[in-house]
Amino acid sequence: MTPATLLSTDAAPAHERVGYWGDLVQRSFGRLRSRTYGDERFRGEIRRFQLGELRLCRLDASRHRVERTSGSAGLSDPGDLKMVVQRRGCSLFEQDGRRTWLAPGSWSVYDTTKSYTVSNPQDVLQYVLLLPRARILNGAEGLREMLVRPLSGTQGMGRVACESIERALEGAGHGLAPELGETLLHQIRRALLEQSGALAPAKARDALRERVTAVVRQHLPEPGFDIDAIAGELRCSKRALHKAFEDQGASLHRFLWLSRLELARRQLEDPRHAGRSITSILLGAGFSSAAHFSRMFRRHFGSSPRDWRARRR
DSSP: OBOOEEEEGGGSOGGGHHHHHHHHHHHHHSSOEEEEOSOSSOOEEEEEEEETTEEEEEEEESSEEEEEOTTTTTSSSTTEEEEEEEEESOEEEEETTEEEEEOTTEEEEEETTSOEEEEEOSOEEEEEEEEEHHHHHTTOGGGGGGTTOOEESSSHHHHHHHHHHHHHHHSOTTOBOTTHHHHHHHHHHHHHHHHHTSSOOOOHHHHHHHHHHHHHHHHTTSTTOOHHHHHHHHTSOHHHHHHHHTTTTSOHHHHHHHHHHHHHHHHHHOGGGTTSOHHHHHHHTTOOOHHHHHHHHHHHHSSOHHHHHHHHO
């Protein structure tokens, strides 16, 4: 699990919090100038996770304004796009002559390599994501026209992506599974394609399957995580979950176990897990029996976990 980094003005004396907030913003999002509206009791907090290529942040702050000028553009966040999901308060985004107001339930994406201004005249709660440009735009350059536009987070894949982000940030606990980053990037790109008209709106069954995938990526390492837990997390029936997978060539039960096997395989190959025992890895992937794990691993990958790790080394 990837732990959170918590940055808060609570650690600074009241009279130093405005300047301290500016430092926290730069550490999290790059070379930006941060200003407040003269509030004497400013408070801000950023909780962030690095999930592979994706940086995922929860920003809760008093009213303030941030801007990147042409002189500072390109000094940080090279090539990134930034996505903001508005959860509380209203914010104004300005870039390339476009002005977009975001209210709770909406989201937008803009370019960190160009000058921009974000004005938060009210206290805000935002989910902020730094997205690798190539993963979002490659093969779909028309998506540039979707930048600095108000997008819906209440329907279609926009809803799926925003719910997955919210579920991750509000239920992170001690950390997030790195594999969740890939799922979120996939969902965000699909949401942009759908709202641009380049992709047909997702059917209800497809949207549910996407939601299941995000929940599985987030909670798979947890002991006892199963189909009952997925149904509880998504507040839907197990029958609906099974129906979402019935035309996929693999049942939900099989999808869950294949996901566990893939997680274990990646960790067996990862040098960062070289010091962990195979027992620790299988338990961390949600298996409870070493014999069952070894049998399924050999059936799926054609090798025992021990031999697989030795060959990859």
